[in-house]
Amino acid sequence: MTETTDVPASRQISRLGNCEVCARQPARYACPKCEVKTCCLTCVQIHKRELECDGKRDRTKFMPMSEMTEREFMSDYCFLEECTRYAEHRKKDPCKRYTQQQRQLPLPLYRLRNAAAERGTRLQFMLANFSRHKENRTYLHWKERCIYWQVEWLFVHMDSETPTRFVEKRCSEQQTLEQLLEKYLDIQHDLASRHRKVLQHHQTAGIGELSLWLRAEGVKRSGQRCYSLASYKTLGSNLAGKTIVEYPTIYISYEQRPPAGLEAIDSDEEEEEAAGTDPQPTAAKRSKTEAADPTEPAEPPEPEEPEKPKKQLPELLDLYSLADSFGVDDSPESSSSSSSDDEQLSVNENVDN
Template sequence: MMAAETSTKTSTLRLGMCEVCAAKEARYACPKCEVKTCSLPCVQIHKKELGCDGQRDRTKFVPLSEMTSREFMSDYCFLEECTRYAENRKTDRCKRFTHDQRNLPVAQHRMRTAARKRNINLRLQLENFSRHKENTTYLNWKLGRFYWRVEWLFANIPLEAQHTRDVARFVDDRCDEEVTLSDLIVKYVDLQQETAKDHRKLLANHQTAGIDQLSFWLRAEGVRRSSTRCYRLQATKTLGENLAGKTIVEFPTIFVTYESKPPGGYEAIDSSDEMEDEEPIITKTKPSATPIAEDADEPHDVYHDLAAAFAGEDVSEPEDDEEFEALYREHVEL
């Protein structure tokens, strides 16, 4: 009896004093942060102050020299759980399809099909992405016309008008694809427009330069280092013509500068570089009628080729069909 009490007291003293109240001997050690506590109130206080959930970090690095049978067994169980999770994902029907292969709503499917006909690679994100939630791009199916949501980023705004960065952001929810860029931007530059008057201090440099001196740059998508690359757009061309041959994620983002060079931190690229990150598309040419017939009858031809290997045999005789068929199946299985 005395030995058991001595053992319990020794194990308790091994933890030292409670690190929360410092008044009693510690009885518990947090599995995650290893803070020593003496009671449940102290445990709750340490969780609240340190934001600790009390769950052991199963991926925490432990030197090999310090690993015990407990750590080895924990790692083994963790790997088993990972294996079961991976196997369950393989049988989950929701995981069988990638984003591009999922069944799109009718409206989005029409938009992507219409964009493809215009040589625009339109990529639509999943519903929980903020860019998808903000997108107001509309396809007028009857007129066959896109009304794009366009994000305008006016670069190099005056220093006195800067707040956090030197770019002013404006958004137009419905921009007609058949309108030129210069006509779309006129409401921000022409001082006779109400929008231009309201943001005169912010867009003073662009309004002073005039529409003819402005340059437009489309932020690149689907290429290497897309965060620092952009395409030069033509102000005299329509929005649809400028987007042709480009990859657009939900809606276009266009920089507007009063200089002939890209905005700070960006470099210009050509449309020919657009498919750098894309996998090569293998196009299949439509074969003539004769090859189609041969492909459709391929098993039958293999069967008769094997049958013709038997010299002196008449492959047209029905009694030999079973023998030839068995040979054919054996050949296919091998």
Template structure:
């Protein structure tokens, strides 16, 4: 093995004998013989260590004997006078690869969850007051539609939470909004306000005629649950005779509560009862 400016370089036994005897190779000043077998003229040059070989057999023998990977070290230093076009293009390709890996790592970096300490003061107050009332209040990221629509606020003087409430009636297009509902208000009173004819809400009253005719006794309201487990139920039935605050105890609310309203015949329990009683009636 001989030492060069680029590090140790393996020599074939035949080449070492010629070097010891001071003889030149077949090519005069430059040895053109395979450095592995020392017989045939070389055809290949190892990208990693520069050793010259004549065939695939010699390439494999060289790797087994020296443990060379055959892959050029793209970070190895080379003086300017030894840089050729191949090295220049290889370096440019290496820099492009580094940039691509950096960009991929930057894009795939997980976004840290929003900490409560980073929330504005009024949102911290809302979350704290909701927690005092047994409600787990979650906020979406800034810019999301539901976040922008949220008009819930806390009245410090009255110690009251005023929730934005959204109602969705089955088979009725669109949502019906209450901008700020006192959490001590009985839920049936809030719902009844949508079922009562008002000059400023005639179209709304017309859409809800089926519910108006049925009356509160035939209406069921549900709160979609923020599921934590696969086996968890999707809806929680509300007690219209209780206050809004009482109905939200132990629940998770994302920004503001959304209630689903159905006629009693459409409730899951009654529908299941009809299916079970059907065969017996026959």
């Protein structure tokens, strides 16, 4: 029989060296991510806390081919398999399937959008994974031919930037805004009495002194614009000619101006921006851009103004002044005399010849 001798544990782990945290005990573990050698669980936790290391190996870290082993090869193969499964799962997820709005709507939403369009309201829906779409409870009552809107009421306060929010899930389009807000402003109702502390200023002012503002959608800078609503009109008539995303958001303020950070916008401006067209030109601009009638006589062109003489350079002016200093005469007499002298000179030359 052969004798077996037990190798001390210190010799088995001597290849890792001492612990890099406490530097007193021989190391037993190596971190898969940062490769720090530790000896116990306490040192492992210290190294994770100080180096902010999660202990998971970086599977995308570069490694040269000379250092790759079978273990690294299988790890890369499994990583690629996980990426493929994740991509296939995203393709089958119905929430991520389409990125375009208004595409393949369910039948109830399709009928609701058409009913809103008949009333002059452009209703748009968000994708199924958005929280605003999930919490929307607006529906069309098919028998009554009536739309019951979900309305978000925001009561604006002067001393606070955060408004008080209420969400009502069944607001008939045939009711006026005054009737819909009665439960919040009339103290005899339980809802108004329970929120007396936060709605005190609005209840004191009354519906006649309150201003209602609808948040604009589908226009440029929609987050900073709104337009006024009439409390004596029905909800359906107030939403006519406007764009609504999922459900309307209405601000209630006891000041006769838009809430802080918002500016008023007219429905006509919204229609122009939604259609992507420029406003009609004025009469003065149309007179210039309209084509002339061929039957009418053409107007004579305006006479062109004569070109102004160019200014002479300072160097030329200096030359003229220098010529004047030598007594050069530019008069017609001097020019005629000079020409006669030239003719006499030419005659004399002919005689000599």
